[in-house]
Amino acid sequence: MKSAQQPALRCHYFAIFLIQTLVALVLFGYNHISNNRIINKASIATNCTNSPPLSKNVVVLLWTWPFGTQFSLDKCPKPFDSPRCILTANRSLYNTANAVVLHHRDVCGSKDQMPQVPRPEGQYWVWFNLESPSHSPNLHFMDKLINLTMSFRIDSDIFTPYGWLEQNEVAINYTIPEKSKLVAWIVSNWNPHTRRVQLYEDLKNYIPIDIYGRQHISLATEQTVSVVSKYKFYFSFENSIHTDYITEKLWHNAFASGCVPVVLGPPRENYERLIPSDSFIHVDDFPSAKELASYLLELDKNDQKYQEYFKWRSKLSPVTEFSWIVHYCKACVGLHNAPSYRTASSLGKWFT
Ligand SMILES: *[C@@H]1O[C@H](CO)[C@@H](O)[C@H](O)[C@H]1NC(C)=O
Numbered sequence: 420m421k422s423a424q425q426p427a428l429r430c431h432y433f434a435i436f437l438i439q440t441l442v443a444l445v446l447f448g449y450n451h452i453s454n455n456r457i458i459n460k461a462s463i464a465t466n467c468t469n470s471p472p473l474s475k476n477v478v479v480l481l482w483t484w485p486f487g488t489q490f491s492l493d494k495c496p497k498p499f500d501s502p503r504c505i506l507t508a509n510r511s512l513y514n515t516a517n518a519v520v521l522h523h524r525d526v527c528g529s530k531d532q533m534p535q536v537p538r539p540e541g542q543y544w545v546w547f548n549l550e551s552p553s554h555s556p557n558l559h560f561m562d563k564l565i566n567l568t569m570s571f572r573i574d575s576d577i578f579t580p581y582g583w584l585e586q587n588e589v590a591i592n593y594t595i596p597e598k599s600k601l602v603a604w605i606v607s608n609w610n611p612h613t614r615r616v617q618l619y620e621d622l623k624n625y626i627p628i629d630i631y632g633r634q635h636i637s638l639a640t641e642q643t644v645s646v647v648s649k650y651k652f653y654f655s656f657e658n659s660i661h662t663d664y665i666t667e668k669l670w671h672n673a674f675a676s677g678c679v680p681v682v683l684g685p686p687r688e689n690y691e692r693l694i695p696s697d698s699f700i701h702v703d704d705f706p707s708a709k710e711l712a713s714y715l716l717e718l719d720k721n722d723q724k725y726q727e728y729f730k731w732r733s734k735l736s737p738v739t740e741f742s743w744i745v746h747y748c749k750a751c752v753g754l755h756n757a758p759s760y761r762t763a764s765s766l767g768k769w770f771t
């Protein structure tokens with residue numbers, strides 16, 4: 420084993436030396452190098468025998484910080500780390516960047532917010548958006564400019580959901596947090612004309628519901644999990660209904676808190692593409708608010724039936740922490756496998 424790895428490692432160090440000298444980038448710290456050795460032996464070895472390693476490096480430029488939020492780009496967390504990914508927000512690197520990530524909400528205000536300089540040959544423009552189509556104006560700005568899409572849509576070139584499930588290495592015995600209350604809902608935009616508020620108005624006639632958020636009981640973001648975990652059910656009601664648009668309302672507010680989510684969003688089949696069928700209650704499964712409420716009350720009285728909604732947790736764990744860096748790291752990894760030419764003629768026809 421040991422001797423077989425040696426040439427690959429030496430080659431790898433040579434590759435790093437080349438990269439550092441030629442591109443003069445100081446982004447590869449020593450930590451990076453030793454990490455790569457452990458994780459990516461196989462791909463490094465292939466790299467050495469095929470093409471020059473330099474051509475496999477991927478430089479990804481964040482055209483803007485998403486919503487102006489800055490964070491460290493030095494290191495991609497596992498398993499989204501890749502030895503040949505360099506993330507930067509320095510626009511001076513535009514001409515050498517393999518990809519430029521355009522975060523929709525930071526560039527859709529006016530065409531001037533897009534890069535105004537000619538695009539270097541072979542550079543990908545990656546359209547990044549986690550907002551729903553209802554809150555994504557001016558999609559036509561992107562027509563005939565974008566090469567790759569990156570969003571919560573499963574059929575994006577780079578899929579960046581709000582959360583996902585990981586297989587547990589061994590079955591675990593998940594402990595349901597202690598429950599003393601019934602239903603919680605956090606809502607910041609209270610619009611009486613929306614289906615979710617109308618549904619609430621109906622439901623509250625049959626079942627007690629505690630509402631948190633602006634105009635209601637105030638709740639600091641850091642306290643969401645500790646407060647909400649005392650409830651048996653959480654209303655994961657999306658602000659608008661679109662394919663695959665399943666947000667932190669499910670992943671963080673309900674799953675991270677150990678609540679059973681009652682979901683309002685795309686159809687049940689859409690949820691089932693991402694999470695087990697017995698992990699949630701869908702409002703569309705019930706002909707009326709009254710019947711939904713009586714089902715929740717029935718589960719409240721029947722512990723065994725309630726606990727069935729946690730069975731999946733022995734095999735799967737939800738990853739629920741939202742993290743900008745992970746999304747950009749996914750872009751970098753995705754670009755290693757991107758087709759050499761690709762274009763998206765009209766986002767507006769697809770992102771609906
Ligand atoms: C951006 O990159 C240029 C060229 O490599 C460098 O001179 C400059 O100091 C960098 N700016 C920042 C803020 O890191």
Ligand SMILES: *[C@@H]1O[C@H](CO)[C@@H](O)[C@H](O)[C@H]1NC(C)=O
Pocket residue numbers: 592
């Ligand atoms: C899981 O934990 C509960 C409560 O501690 C216990 O009753 C049950 O036997 C455990 N199940 C397994 C499979 O370990």
Ligand SMILES: *[C@@H]1O[C@H](CO)[C@@H](O)[C@H](O)[C@H]1NC(C)=O
Pocket residue numbers: 541542543544563564565566759760761762763
């Ligand atoms: C990206 O899309 C633009 C616009 O369609 C196109 O001119 C360019 O060749 C594409 N680049 C790649 C690498 O696919």
